[in-house]
Every structure is written in C-alpha cells, then in structure tokens.
Amino acid sequence: MTSEALQINHFNPIILIADDQSYNVLLVKLICKAILPNATIVEALNGIESVRIFREMPPDIIFMDVNMPEMDGCAATMEIRKLEQNSHVPIIGVSAGLLNAEKERCLSSGMDDYICKPILKDTLESVFSKWL
Secondary structure: OOHHHHHHOOOOOEEEEEOOOHHHHHHHHHHHHHHOOOOEEEEEOOHHHHHHHHHHOOOOEEEEEOOOOOOOHHHHHHHHHHHOOOOOOOEEEEEOOOOHHHHHHHHHHOOOEEEEOOOOHHHHHHHHHHHO
C-alpha cells in the first residue's frame, strides 16, 4: 500500500457504486473495503437509483458504470450535476470500453475521470489518492 493510500485509510468516505452487474459491484466493493475499511458503500443498479441515492445521501465519490439499463451513467451524471449545490462529488466513469470516444463521452457528460474494467486495486488506490 502506498503512503498516499495509508493517509486516506483513516478517512470514512461514502462510496456509491453504480453498476447493473452484481459481480462488478462485488469486485469494486471488496477492493474499496481493502483500501478503505471504514468506508460506507452504497450500491445502485442503474442511473435512476444513482440519482435517487445522491439526493438522499450524497456520497464522497461515485463509481458510475457507463452502460446501465433505464438510465445510463452519462445521463445519471448530468442529472447529479444539476442537483449539486455548493459541492462537487467526483464521478469516475467505469467501462469495459477502451476507446478514446468512450472516455470523451464520459468526461463531456460531467464525469471527472474514467477507468477501464476489469478494476484493479492499484487503479482504485490511484483514484482515491487523486480524488479524495
């Protein structure tokens, strides 16, 4: 674990994981808990749930799958950005797509960063160090 990861290890963030695939949620959840054992993790199965959860309990960071049913991650991000008042929650786009177009689509919708699946521990440590 890096020294940066050790510094954020004592932080108790609320992490929203939005993904319609339960195995992806489980993987990200396990890695997050390994890095930030005191984190509260909230799960959403689609963009609509993500927006609802954001209204009820704004998280400190969101991992947003790009392709979800009912409302995709880009549309959910745009809705969340409209709801933000005096804060800015980092939203990290997550997708299996490696294309620059996919990354650009995420960033233009208001996401702050983009990571590719499969998610690795080093990748999440870097994201936490950068955005928390």
